[in-house]
Amino acid sequence: MSNPLILDGLRVAKEIHQKTQERAQKLRKQGIVPCLATVLVGDNPSSHTYVRMKAKACEKYGLTSVRIHLPEETTTEELVAKIEELNRDPRVHGILLQHPVPSHIDERKAFETIDLEKDVDGVTSHGYGEVSMGFGQYPSCTPAGIMAILDYYKIPIEGKHAVVIGRSPILGKPVSQLLLNRNATVTVCHSRTVNLPHHVSQADIVVAAVGKPRFVQGDWIKPGAVIIDAGYNKGNIGDVDFEACLPKAGAITPVPGGPGPVTIAFLLKHTVDAAERTLNAKQHVKQDLA
Amino acid sequence: MSNPLILDGLRVAKEIHQKTQERAQKLRKQGIVPCLATVLVGDNPSSHTYVRMKAKACEKYGLTSVRIHLPEETTTEELVAKIEELNRDPRVHGILLQHPVPSHIDERKAFETIDLEKDVDGVTSHGYGEVSMGFGQYPSCTPAGIMAILDYYKIPIEGKHAVVIGRSPILGKPVSQLLLNRNATVTVCHSRTVNLPHHVSQADIVVAAVGKPRFVQGDWIKPGAVIIDAGYNKGNIGDVDFEACLPKAGAITPVPGGPGPVTIAFLLKHTVDAAERTLNAKQHVKQDLA
Numbered sequence: 138m139s140n141p142l143i144l145d146g147l148r149v150a151k152e153i154h155q156k157t158q159e160r161a162q163k164l165r166k167q168g169i170v171p172c173l174a175t176v177l178v179g180d181n182p183s184s185h186t187y188v189r190m191k192a193k194a195c196e197k198y199g200l201t202s203v204r205i206h207l208p209e210e211t212t213t214e215e216l217v218a219k220i221e222e223l224n225r226d227p228r229v230h231g232i233l234l235q236h237p238v239p240s241h242i243d244e245r246k247a248f249e250t251i252d253l254e255k256d257v258d259g260v261t262s263h264g265y266g267e268v269s270m271g272f273g274q275y276p277s278c279t280p281a282g283i284m285a286i287l288d289y290y291k292i293p294i295e296g297k298h299a300v301v302i303g304r305s306p307i308l309g310k311p312v313s314q315l316l317l318n319r320n321a322t323v324t325v326c327h328s329r330t331v332n333l334p335h336h337v338s339q340a341d342i343v344v345a346a347v348g349k350p351r352f353v354q355g356d357w358i359k360p361g362a363v364i365i366d367a368g369y370n371k372g373n374i375g376d377v378d379f380e381a382c383l384p385k386a387g388a389i390t391p392v393p394g395g396p397g398p399v400t401i402a403f404l405l406k407h408t409v410d411a412a413e414r415t416l417n418a419k420q421h422v423k424q425d426l427a
Numbered sequence: 428m429s430n431p432l433i434l435d436g437l438r439v440a441k442e443i444h445q446k447t448q449e450r451a452q453k454l455r456k457q458g459i460v461p462c463l464a465t466v467l468v469g470d471n472p473s474s475h476t477y478v479r480m481k482a483k484a485c486e487k488y489g490l491t492s493v494r495i496h497l498p499e500e501t502t503t504e505e506l507v508a509k510i511e512e513l514n515r516d517p518r519v520h521g522i523l524l525q526h527p528v529p530s531h532i533d534e535r536k537a538f539e540t541i542d543l544e545k546d547v548d549g550v551t552s553h554g555y556g557e558v559s560m561g562f563g564q565y566p567s568c569t570p571a572g573i574m575a576i577l578d579y580y581k582i583p584i585e586g587k588h589a590v591v592i593g594r595s596p597i598l599g600k601p602v603s604q605l606l607l608n609r610n611a612t613v614t615v616c617h618s619r620t621v622n623l624p625h626h627v628s629q630a631d632i633v634v635a636a637v638g639k640p641r642f643v644q645g646d647w648i649k650p651g652a653v654i655i656d657a658g659y660n661k662g663n664i665g666d667v668d669f670e671a672c673l674p675k676a677g678a679i680t681p682v683p684g685g686p687g688p689v690t691i692a693f694l695l696k697h698t699v700d701a702a703e704r705t706l707n708a709k710q711h712v713k714q715d716l717a
Contacts, residue, residue, distance in 0.1 A: 245560070245562070261556070262553065262556035262557045262559070262560045262562075262563075263552065263553040263556050263557075264556070265556040265559060265560065266551070266552035266553050266554070266555040266556025266557070266559070267552045267553075267556070269552070269555060269556070269559070269596075269600060270535065270552045270555065270596055272535070272552075273552075295619055296619050296620070296621045297621075298621075298626075304607055306559075306560055310559060310604075310607075313615075314600075317594055317600075317615055317617075320617070320619040322614065322615065322616050322617070322619075322620040322621070322626065323614065323615050324612065324613065324614040324615075325603075325607055325612065325613050325614075326612050327607075327610070327612070329585055329586050329610040329612075330586070330612040331586045331587075331588075331612070336588075336612065
């Protein structure tokens, strides 16, 4: 059997970032600095790292970011009020609420507060619904990144059987809708699935989004299957047993270097999309007044 | 093998209607007449029949209805304007835009215009997103009806493999999300699915929502599977070859008398839900003023 293709997320991300950077520069010349507001609640060290990475990426590619750090004891109401403030702030084009928030907060309520026009991370139910119906502006960033990797490597999707392991609101569910809209036959598996290995063994495309280190086993994989590992567990370990799956796979993403970097690329791209939309809206007003 | 269970949609609908009627009477005593506005565009005879059936059901169970009939040549803008008028009308609690509208109209745009609070038919992307996330008020009525039939007959869903044939925004997609939220493993198949019979043969629960008469064949069915026929084609013919599937099925819905009547029952139930919510909102205002 031929060597499996290693799907390089960094390469895909680089291409997206390049276009984003050009667009950000153009916007700056027109007096608009694309701005992402990141909201972090509490002291989870991984969340700190993620938010820092996102802010640094903004800086690198010509965007700016506002970092809001709220204390662990923040209430749902306080978080909602802060998000509403960011919704109203015309300098802010995109809002990212770093998941997870402390358990006493109603995370869903906080997500739902984000204005659809600023939901560049694709976390609102409304955004999810629009994406599912095929016309959403901002799909969740990891699902968007997964589709971009498949497209970059020209992996056929139509008519293929995709098995998604996981059904979270920002990963398993939206990626299943994106795959379905691209004419894959899609099976969604999860913690209550009976005989998961059987389901995975039927897949032409496997998306692992379950949050358990090295969960997907080599002997589950149909020879030649495309494996996308969207997991990211402590110690740079994915949801897929990479070494065991590699010999069976037709193509596979590594961890790190799979959907992770492309996720950030889409976050920035969406923020620039949102900034461009405000520019277009302004020009409409000017024309109306002319 | 024991005789398959015939899942009687009329019986399920009757139980729902009875509760709806009681609640409608209670609302009337408080001065609120639950009101469904139906909007029909053009002269499709089936659509006329559906709208008439819905209006008659309203009358029978203590609701009222406003029937809007727009001519075939109505533009998208005119339809949107009419829906906006109904959104603003405090006497109207629910709005149903009869599908399909004439092909020159942007149906999605018209659906999206319906106020989320009045989207009792579950057609907006926002409503779909909320239902998918597990907290929506008004799931699409046929999917809600299918779940009610399964529940009425105490058919286990958790851990079962459900195969949905069809991915329309108001049937295949939302029923797949409802089944997923009830812990089924869910596969969505459609016109681009390769080897559909193989997928269907794996299913513990089959939902046929494809719009082709007698499409699902008896030899596709795993012995003992539960078959829900959500199709309704000319001449009272479902999407399932009932005679051929009957000997294989553990349980099966007939056509007519399957999800159809339960769909209408949910439309009325949701309209009363919406009317009750306006009452509650009014009482809140009163308390605020007290």
